[in-house]
Amino acid sequence: MKNYLLLLLTLQLFSCRDAPKIRITGNLENVPDGHMIFYTRSRQTGKVIDMDSCQLKNGRFEMVFSKEEYPEAIWVFLNHREPKTGIKRVFSFKTNLKYRGAPLGSDHFYLEDGIQVNGKVTEMTFKGFTPNKGIKLVSLDRPLVVGRQTQVAYNDTLDFGSLNQLDKIEQAISNHPYSYYYLYNLPQLIPNFSSEELLTAFERFDPAVQQSETGQKLLNRIEGHKNVSLSFATQLETPSGGQGAVLDKQYSYNLVVLWASWCGPCRQEIPDLKQLYTSTQKGQKLRIVSVSVDEDSDAWQKALTKEQMPWSQLLVSGAARQHVNRLFRFDGSIPTMLLIDREGRLVKKVVGFEAGGLKEIEMAVSRG
Structure with a gap:
């Protein structure tokens, strides 16, 4: 009996060790102790979906997510809440993109292991806009340390979601077939192409991306698109x-x-x-x-x-x-x-x- 219990315990320990983890760490130089709050949003409705939170102590935090719970590289938003004052800091991050010649930030990154949120936090101000009381919009003095999923989004100078040339879409996916950023933006292009054209683009994703929950939903939409095409019978x-x-x-x-x-x-x-x-x-x-x-x-x-x-x-x-x-x-x-x-x-x-x-x-x- 003891040997049986020992075997079960050993198997449980190994299963815990083998479960893939996604670690996000940070070292924020000038932020008071509090809580780092992670959340995502529904891509269809924009509704906030809470993920988890962790303590910020002496500027440092570590958040661990389970790959089993979050198999896709979903977008992640980050806030800091200061318990003593109730102040909420909403983070924006540097990208390599520009809008009308000015640097373009992002309010989210993509969930993947190894992201580091480091640096000095600066409050942002915008002409003609004042955030609600108790909310501060902040940015870091240095870029995030990110993985390949976020890199694709932060370097999307082509503006993938607005492309109208099939060869450019296919080439972009072929260059980064693992990209959930491209997968999440491909539905915007459905009205511009036939189902056959969309399938050729979709098939350039890695099998894991194609077989993901979002990938299968998109595939169903593309298949349904076959029945709604302009023809001489329309x-x-x-x-x-x-x-x-x-x-x-x-x-x-x-x-x-x-x-x-x-x-x-x-x-x-x-x-x-x-x-x-x-x-x-x-x-x-x-x-x-x-x-x-x-x-x-x-x-x-x-x-x-x-x-x-x-x-x-x-x-x-x-x-x-x-x-x-x-x-x-x-x-x-x-x-x-x-x-x-x-x-x-x-x-x-x-x-x-x-x-x-x-x-x-x-x-x-x-x-x-």
């Missing part, structure tokens, strides 16, 4: 209340113009579209179709009456509104123009309005 509401096809195979190209009656730049673009329409009437090279994302159909009808656009007009209505971004592979920015060829492939995408901006479309059509 139909939307016409001004008369019927249904009309968005694309027409009789033409070499279909130019889909996403707009709304309330969008000033969209209305400014209409004279240029009329010129393009007039210049392409001969033959069946280019067909223009305007697709409105108006939620108010009366406002749409009034705009049609005023603008007198002689090409096809359609409205996103009913169930189509739920997946309009996926259907047209766009992030909601209008005006957006999509040039689709006879095979249903996206040839050119133009976001926003600039005088003469249709030259890009004309050049793409002429090359075809």
Whole structure:
């Protein structure tokens, strides 16, 4: 019996030793004793999710997380709370990024072993902004010591979440296939690409990242994206209340113009579209179709009456509104123009309005 108990104890000790740990340490030179509070946020709702806390004593702390409890490199936010005064210090960290030429900080890092939060703490002030009473926004005089997960985020000069070129997305993931930062930002790109394109990007992640909980949820979203793709069978509401096809195979190209009656730049673009329409009437090279994302159909009808656009007009209505971004592979920015060829492939995408901006479309059509 004693031998059996000894064996159980030995196995338990080894299992504890073998359980992977994530250690975060710090040496803060000028922060009073208190508690270091670690939390994360829901990526969907932004809701705060408490993780754990530890004591700060004589400027030093050590926080240990279990890899079993946190298998993914989730983002982590850090506060310090001073018990005697109730003051809360909210940390910001140096990155290698810039915004309009100025250094860009981050209020979080990514959960991984070996992160060190060292240095002197300085209170930050912002012109025209005062934090709530009892809260101090602080930064360190030196960068964090971080691992590869946080390094990817802190060096993202490409702004991964806004990329619209598949080759750059694939290359970024191939360079850092372990990156949860890329995994967490890939959903932002779903509206801009087909499910097949997204799968080629997703498959460049390491197997562990693909098989993570977030990876599997993303894979399900990508698979579901297959059923919501623009095709020659896609139909939307016409001004008369019927249904009309968005694309027409009789033409070499279909130019889909996403707009709304309330969008000033969209209305400014209409004279240029009329010129393009007039210049392409001969033959069946280019067909223009305007697709409105108006939620108010009366406002749409009034705009049609005023603008007198002689090409096809359609409205996103009913169930189509739920997946309009996926259907047209766009992030909601209008005006957006999509040039689709006879095979249903996206040839050119133009976001926003600039005088003469249709030259890009004309050049793409002429090359075809």
